[in-house]
Structure formats: structure tokens, C-alpha cells
Amino acid sequence: MKLHFFSTIPFFLLVLVAASCKDTSKTLSQVELAANKNASAIGNPILPGYYADPTIKKFGDLYYIYATTDNEMLASGAPTVWYSKDLQNWYNYTMEIPSLSSVNLRNYWAPDIIEGQDGRFYLYFGNCQAGCNIYGYVSDTPVGPWEKLNEDDTPVIAHNYPRKGFPSLDAQFFTDTDGKVYAYWGTWVHYNGGYAVGELNTDTMKDIMNPENIPLEQTPNSFEAAYMMKKGDKYILMYSGESCHDETYKVLYAYANTPYGPFTPGENNPILSTNDDQTTHGPGHHSVLEDGDDYYIVYHKHDYPMTRGGMARQVCIDDLIFENDSTIKKVVPSQKGITPIVKSEVPENIASRAAASASSSYHLNVLGESYQYKPENATDNNNATMWKAANNTFPQDLTVDLGKVTPIKRVMVQFEFASYYYQYVLEYSKDGQTWDVFADKSNNTTSGSPMIDDLEVEARYVKLTVLNTEKQGLLAAVWNIKVYRDLFEIPLQLQNKPSVEGPALHVENSMIAAIDVKNVSAENKNQFLNAGSLGGEFIATGDVSLTTDEDTKLPLNLRKVL
Template sequence: MHAVSRILFALPVILPLISAEAASPVLLPGQVPESGNPILPGYFADPSIVQIDGKNFIYATLDPWGGQTLGCWESPDFKNWTYRQLNWPTQQACHSPTSGNAGVWAPSVILAPDGRYHMAVSVGSEVWIGVADSPLGPWQNSLGDRPLIPADFKPGYHMIDAEWFVDEDQQVYLYWGSGHGWTNGRCFVAKMNSDLTAFAGEIQDVTPSHYFEAPFMVKRQGRYFLMYSDGVTVKDTYQVHYAVGNSPFGPFEEGPTSPILVTDATQHIVSPGHHSVFQRQGRDYILYHRHRIPFEPESVARQTCVDELHFLPDGTLQKVTPTHHGPDFIQNRDETLHRIPGAAASASSTATPLTSPAFVLDSNYATRWTAAPDAHGAWLMIDLGELKSIQHQLIRPEFCWKPFPFAMETSADGEHWNRQADFLQSPSLGSPILIEKSFVARFVRLVFPDTLQGSEISIFEWSLH
């Protein structure tokens, strides 16, 4: 978070008149106000979750296709998430002769039996492992300057999507593997030694039917459920399957209800997959990514969602109904609780009717405002309807890991403006951007420098209270 405790000074920004009207938003399924899914404001894929001491941590790939590091989010309540920067993994720290220039992606994090946190992460087509004493680190390479699984470990297959599994006897296993060209995926598994730095047994190929990548192991009622993804994530065919066995090594037989999580194009839910499973108050949930709305084929802008998962008494999994609402415990986040009745947003421009300024007030991370591509001197304004006392603001930019320069100004009449906060010269990072500045005003606006391209000026939510 970033608290603003002083007013800085920068070059003035010349704005169009504030009378520009907000375009009426075009609503698709999933774009109604207060939808709980997606749960994170941004494009985060391949989510892994740790729950400890009443806190929740999600680690995920930065879309598109990974970045210099990972995305990490922390929440005390599963409603309101704060972006955290990790010191590791980074592309620079996880570099070997076989790592290439690919980004960091597909993390798996656990609190292991040794009492420490262990991460397995893909960098290009190899697996690196790290260790820390707390979920936010500091993290360090477990093996120094080398990966656990180099890219040439199993020629012909991708060494990616490694996932830890801790059995009831505290033995830890590692599952991983994919194919090339969206075909011929293979799943490998091995026991790990006590400090999770080496394999403690033979590596086995346990590939079930319809497997491509993203293995995740769950044990229920004494049986082992190997869950995984198949299809093409940049199309509408990505989906979650499962297979069942009597040991961590199988053999695994695909379940009769597989696949359990698939595209629902009528609801604009496209290519759900690469998931993890967690429990909350004795119930199972699936944490997964799916494409933003609207889906653009061959694009990679995936968002993290959660829905309930049911293991049935007959040893099968019930098909998951992917929703926009999500379970009750993700409802009523701060943007919902602090919505101001009658407030209206307008902007200097908007990229399309699907990126209307009205969306910054709807408490829905499936929607956002984006300025027109050729925007210059862009601004976003909220009319509170009358003079109101404001103490706190939360701003969630589209790309929270990128510098986001802006200034915040207020007015009682829409003609005379006072600058209250300034991030033009020292752009803010993170999400939410927290502005703690008390004022009384009817109009509040954000102004952006000409140096930003229109596509870089984009906000999911702007909450004032």
C-alpha cells in the first residue's frame, strides 16, 4: 500500500472540460456490479495458495506468459487483497545455461513438514526451487545457481508446472511436466528428500488420459485424485480433468465425470484451468484462472477465480459450475461496502464501450476503464453528487506491477481545482494504491501525463470513503 501524507508538486496537466459524458457501459455476463469473480484485480494465472495464521497468500503467473518475477497477493479475509513484491524468484536469479529468456511462471508454494516454506517455479522449461521462513520471504534459491530440473532433463517434453504434494505420512512428492505444441503432455512424479532439495526415489511417468499440463494432487477418503489441465489455453478448449489412483504413483484411471471444469461460452467463462485446491471451513474449493471478459482468441489475459468443489461419496468429483458470483466468503469487499450511492464517473475518453469509466465504481474486477489509445492529457472524474467528506481512497490499476503516474485533484464546483496528491514524478506501484487525504469536495479527478499511452491508463476500481 502507498499512503499519501504530503502534497508534491509537478508540471501542470491541461485537461479537457469536465463536461465530457461517460459512455453507457455495455454489459456482458460477468460484468454486473459486485461480482465476486475474479478475486484479483489484474491478469494472474496458474494460482497457488497458502493459508496460515488467518492469512491467505496467492502466488501466480503475471500475464501474458510470465514476467521478471511472480505476482503475490495477501488477504486477511479472502475479500480484500494487497499486492506484495517478492525478492525471489526472478528471471535474473533463476538463470542457467538451459533457462533461456523465458519468464517466471507457474508457482507452487507449501508449508513443508520441515516448518519452512518451499516454492517450485518454472523458468522457461525448467524447474527451480526456493525456500523461506515466511510466506513473503525473503526467499532464496534452494540449490544456489542451478535448477532442480533442467530443460534437458526429459528431452521432448516441457519441464514445467511443478506442484508439491504432502501426503498424510508427511512424505513430500513433486509432480510436473507438459508437452510441446499443446500435445503429447507427460506427467512425472518423484519422492523428495527431507529438505526438498533432491529426489529420494525413482522418477515415474504417471500420465493419465487427456493430460497436457498443470498437475495437482489431492487425497480424499484414502484415494489419490490427480487433477490436471488439457486443451489450449489461448483458445476455448482449456479445461480441468482428473484421474484416481490408490497411491501417489497411481496407476491413475480418469474419472467418469471428467472433465469437471470447462468453458461456458454463454456466460463468457472461457478456458478455465491450471488450478489448485484448498479447504475453508471444511469445504473444498478450486482456485483457477480463466480469460478476461470479453475473450480475445490467442490473447493471454487470464484472471484468478474461485468456485466450490465437491468430492462425492462414490469416489468421483462433481462437475464444477463456474460462476461470476463465487462463494459467499469472497463477497462484500471494500469496494462494495464503500460504494457511494449516486456517484457517477466520466472520463476524457474511453477505449471501447466495454471499458466505460462507469466500471471503476461497480466493484467488479472483470471490468475496467481504459482511455482511448490516442489519449493525451487523459483524466478520470467522479461526481459524488454533492459535497462529501472523504478520508480514504483505494485505486486498483490494471497492471499493479508497473509504475502508474497520476495526480489527484478535487473541486467543489467543477471549475476550481485543488491538487491533493501527486504521483506524476514518483509513480506509484502496487494494488491497492491507498491515498489517505481528508477533504470536502463534490468532484474528484485523476489526471495523467501525456507521456502515457492510452492503453497504459486503465483502472479496475476507484473507491472513496
């Protein structure tokens, strides 16, 4: 007997929708294979995670990347910094930045940093929670802790400056050869008449003098992210155009004889754009690293497969070559990146390209396109790929087979989100049957990337078991797991503060409200137990009909009583 129940009360479904790119299967093989064809190259993306609007700087013997933390609502992730000694091995740290008095600071957009004449470091970034403003902070170190430049929260560059309606975002600061510092800012400039430029008061480091508008016709197809540099006696104003959400995003430039212009657009624009096979999709919002006579462009592109409508971006580096002082050659975006410019002191990662297996793998299949977050993605030395579990139930495990028993002293894990903690256990085994604990982080509440665990053992197999995450809905997911026979220096050795949040509730993967039709009869059709995990009862209201035929038009009004 088949029983049919229908109600006028609506049922709500939570649906997970994943975005995909055109020609996914074709692009996938290129992303997976091309990044490491040249073992001596710094592969793209260079950071294991979702970051945008990168500013790269070198202070002392360390490189730093300050960026927008992406893949969270409105790109509102934690204010982190990445640092490296060799441009290859990067470490993440969550900076301590005081919030505004009037609003809990969440947006940390498009940061830039300069070293002042006093030897201190000045950090500037945009925020639109109280108008689109640029705020300033100061510290004795490049990583903080930071203090407000203005205790009363007055912006360094306020909304409506230098003219009414102008949004002050995406500020970049340029130090000229005479020591003067200029700021360039503006976004949605195709709506707002072009970029703005002004001189920073280097005595206060928080006042902009002599602001002017750069007319829109001097920077055609512009959108945001102005970046100034100097080549010879020419001032090169680079910028991003079109839409940051799709394949039209690109980098263009113009040049002038003064920091204020007038600017002449480059004849070979754009110099960086989506390539033919779309392995580099929507590149833009960049900065430039100068190393002697060599230049490198550091920019973001969309992740692959492209998710979150282009709001899960990743940072890349490629060569930037000048034809002459006023002409930049077109950038050739690549997966292999650049040849290292600093010799790395980090020893061989013996898990590189090792065989891997996992408890489950997430399989994305949308509109006929297929992508699998395979376990071997965690051992391919590629920040464009990851292993991800099939769902957010725990535990989930990832096992690496090193091929033979070998000494191990360090294991480093780069989880999907650097600024959220993961709770996990690392184990090791010689035969894959008997396991011992390498590191027990089952109660971990500290975020970081990579997570570093040391112990002197011999093993062939290393198993990572993820037990929980800080945030509800995060999956067990790993960009890379790296294994080393020897210890090595970790620059700065910074550690984040333990979180007071979470951990996430465990997912039971069960229905919270359900009707067991086998236990409903004509006698109890007006009141019966909820078979879902919430418990309680269903009580019928109005006329209830019960039938054994295939008629699906019978009304049933039910309300849940807890």
C-alpha cells in the same frame, strides 16, 4: 491542382490488432451485470489484473495467491504475490527473487510454495530460458526476500527428468497425511507420454527421489498443470486438458489409492469447462483451497473480450463439491463467485456504482463486435471490467460523482498493470468546479495495486488524472477506484522498491515523416523539407514525374536525409 508523389521505397505501418470472442455483445452484458447480483459474494475475477496458473495458500491469518504474471510477452511479467485477509480485498507485492547466473531471469511460471518442517517457506517455479526447469528458493516469510536453494543454479527438477526430452514445468507439491511430500509436474504431456511424479527429500527440499511416469491413458485428454489432493483415503489427481489458448481448455481428474497411482479417470470428466454463454472461457490450471470441510477451486480463465490469443488471463474462485471421496461434482463457474468465508473488516466503498465520467474511453470495434471501456466500469466493483482511455496520450482523467458531499479519508486505485507504476494526481471537489489536491503522485516511480492515498476531506467529486506510465504504450486504465470514509488496516503494509526505468516518452500523436504536397512544385520537386516531426529533407533519386491529373502510376524514388 492535385500533385501525386509515389516512391519505390516501402512505407511501414504499425497496426494494432485486437482479438474478440464470439457473441461479444451478448456476453458483455452478462459479464458487466452478473458479477455483483449478490452483494455478499466474492465476485469473479477475484484479482484486478492479468494472472494465470494460480496457487492459493493460507499461512497464518492471510491468504496468498502466487501466479504467472500474464499479458506480457510469453507471460514474462514480474514475480508478484497477492495477499488478503478476507479473500475479497487483495494487495499486490513484487517479490525479490535472485536471477540465474547464466541468464537474466524473466520467466516466473506456475509457482508453488510449501512450508517446510523447519518453518521456512520454499518457492518453486518453472523457467524455460536455459531449458525447461523447476527452480527452488527459500525464505523466512511467504513473500521473501528469497534465496536460491542451489547457488550454482542447479534446478530442483531439471529438463529431461525423469526421461529424455521431458519438459519440467508446472510443478505442484502435495503433502500427504504421513508428512511425505510429492511433486507432480509436466506440460505438453500429450506429446510426452504423461505426467511425472516423485518424492521430495524433505531434509534438503531440493532433491526429487523415486521419479516415475504416470501413463497417459490414466489421465485422458491431458495437457499440463497436474494438481494432487487427498479426499478421505483417495488420491485425487486433477489436471488441465486440451489447449490453454481457446475455449477447449478444461479441468479433469483421476483417482487412486496411492500417490503414484494407478489412476482411474473420473467418469464425469471434465468437471470445469467453458460454459454455454462463454462468460467463463477456457478455465483451467488451478489449485484448491481447503477450509474445514469445504473446498474451493481457484483457476484462471480468459479475459473479456479475449485478447492476446488467450494470454491475458484472470483468476477466479468457485465452489468445489465432492459427491464422494473419488467423485467430484461438475463445477458451476460463476461471475458472483463464492459466499465469503471470512468476515471483512474493510468498510463500505462509497464509490461503488457511483456515476463516472472520463476525458476519453477506448472503443474496441472489430469484425462487427463492439466493446467500450466505459468510465463507469471503474466504479462497478467488477474485476472483469475497466475504464481505459482512448489512446496513450496524456493527461487523461476519470471523475467519480459520489452523489453528495461526504467525508473521505482514503482513495484506492487499481490500475491495469500492478507491477508497473503510473504517475497521477488525485483531486477532490464539493461542486465539480473548484478542485484541491488529495494526493500528488506526479513523480511516482513505485508500482503497486491498489495505490493507496489518505487525506481527511469532505467532497462530492473525486478526480484521477493520469499523467504518465512506466512503460511506453500503456494507456491510462483502471479496474476499480474505491473511496472510503474511514481508514482501515492494510495487512503486511508491504511496498515495492522504486523503479529505475522510465517514465515513458510522451506521445505527440504526430507523423514523423510527411510530405506537404501544397508546397511541392515543379521547381523544387527534387528536394524539399520533411513536414513530419523528425525534420530533415527528402531528396529525390532517379526520374521524378509531377502531374496534376488522377494518374496514380507515376514513379518517385525518395530517400530521407536527416
